Amino acid sequence: MKTKVRIPQPKASELADEVDRLADAGLSEVGYGEPELERLAKVTWRINRLKKELGAVIPAHVYQRVEIVKGVADFVGDSYKLAKDCVSVEAEKIVFCGVRFMAETAKILNPGKEVLLPAKEAGCSLADSITAKDLRALKARHPGVPVVSYINTTAAVKAESDVIVTSANAKKILAWMYQRHHKVIFVPDGYMGLNLARELGKEVGRDMVVWGGTCMVHENFDAGAVSFYRRMYPGVEIMAHAECSPALVQAVDFVGGTGDMMRRVKESKAPAFMLVTECGLGDYARTVMPEKKFIPMCRLCPHMRANELGRILQCLEDPQPAQRVEVPAAVAAAAKRSIERMFEIAEDTAKA
Ligand code: 13P
Ligand code: SF4
Numbered sequence: 001m002k003t004k005v006r007i008p009q010p011k012a013s014e015l016a017d018e019v020d021r022l023a024d025a026g027l028s029e030v031g032y033g034e035p036e037l038e039r040l041a042k043v044t045w046r047i048n049r050l051k052k053e054l055g056a057v058i059p060a061h062v063y064q065r066v067e068i069v070k071g072v073a074d075f076v077g078d079s080y081k082l083a084k085d086c087v088s089v090e091a092e093k094i095v096f097c098g099v100r101f102m103a104e105t106a107k108i109l110n111p112g113k114e115v116l117l118p119a120k121e122a123g124c125s126l127a128d129s130i131t132a133k134d135l136r137a138l139k140a141r142h143p144g145v146p147v148v149s150y151i152n153t154t155a156a157v158k159a160e161s162d163v164i165v166t167s168a169n170a171k172k173i174l175a176w177m178y179q180r181h182h183k184v185i186f187v188p189d190g191y192m193g194l195n196l197a198r199e200l201g202k203e204v205g206r207d208m209v210v211w212g213g214t215c216m217v218h219e220n221f222d223a224g225a226v227s228f229y230r231r232m233y234p235g236v237e238i239m240a241h242a243e244c245s246p247a248l249v250q251a252v253d254f255v256g257g258t259g260d261m262m263r264r265v266k267e268s269k270a271p272a273f274m275l276v277t278e279c280g281l282g283d284y285a286r287t288v289m290p291e292k293k294f295i296p297m298c299r300l301c302p303h304m305r306a307n308e309l310g311r312i313l314q315c316l317e318d319p320q321p322a323q324r325v326e327v328p329a330a331v332a333a334a335a336k337r338s339i340e341r342m343f344e345i346a347e348d349t350a351k352a
Pocket of ligand 1: 259
């Protein structure tokens with residue numbers, strides 16, 4: 001039987017240093033006071049020690065709680081960056097702080113490594129909206145039409161797809177596909193499909209078959225409120241995630257994935273920003289760019305929020321079988337092909 005690894009509490013001086021480190025990392029920018037920082041520091045200190053001891057890495061999506069992103073993560077980013085970073089991970093243990101489809105992608109790219117998802121229940125409404133059986137039925141209705149799947153899908157759906165896309169490259173990869181095919185199937189995000197079809201001048205139905213999945217966070221933002229925000233905050237630059245409704249996407253100043261939004265905020269000289277997306281992005285942006293002004297307009301994703309420091313510590317000390325991410329070998333091999341296709345086309349189009 002494997003013995004559990006335990007790390008003792010930090011000494012007073014170690015705790016004080018860890019509190020300072022968290023404050024310097026920007027946690028005080030997002031409103032954490034001394035008592036809260038001390039409570040968090042007791043856990044981040046032990047997680048970081050344990051990571052070293054076990055040779056583990058923690059990738060974290062930008063929507064994760066800010067104390068995870070700034071306190072214990074080894075690399076942080078959007079879905080594309082995390083997938084790319086996972087290709088070259090040397091550690092034998094990956095504790096993925098994100099949702100299941102992201103952890104599955106890490107496992108597919110690292111079949112021999114142990115991949116753990118602390119919040120084993122962290123799913124995604126988009127990934128839940130379509131099964132491999134649904135996709136096979138859709139393909140049977142549109143024979144020969146290639147399938148472009150958003151990365152927010154299960155491994156089994158990826159295995160049935162021709163190429164995967166993320167918010168960071170969907171437009172370019174679809175444009176690449178349309179140079180070679182007159183029609184594509186796009187799953188599972190219905191709003192993203194409609195937004196992309198409009199941007200690319202394609203007609204849904206004729207040129208693009210779109211599945212009707214939605215993100216439970218982004219589908220709920222109200223396009224009608226955008227003009228009110230502009231009146232309340234003159235000059236504010238309003239940005240929305242590409243999973244938002246077409247009406248909202250057309251009302252805002254900038255649309256993209258989380259990585260695109262971060263880049264745009266860095267470049268922009270606007271007096272204030274509104275990031276219409278999951279709340280984690282605004283917290284992260286405030287820690288990275290404390291000099292910029294952010295007006296909160298966000299919602300919490302229950303799946304992304306399910307990971308928290310206590311569960312990460314437990315997962316490192318004594319991982320439970322349900323926290324281990326497994327993908328059957330045949331599914332993983334087929335899914336890997338469609339993910340690697342994304343890497344190839346994304347790199348190709350970036351050079352062009
Ligand atoms: P990004 O790839 O833009 O980070 O999006 C991930 C996601 O889950 C959006 O809801
Ligand atoms: Fe899925 Fe939406 Fe949560 Fe992202 S924010 S993980 S798309 S439910």
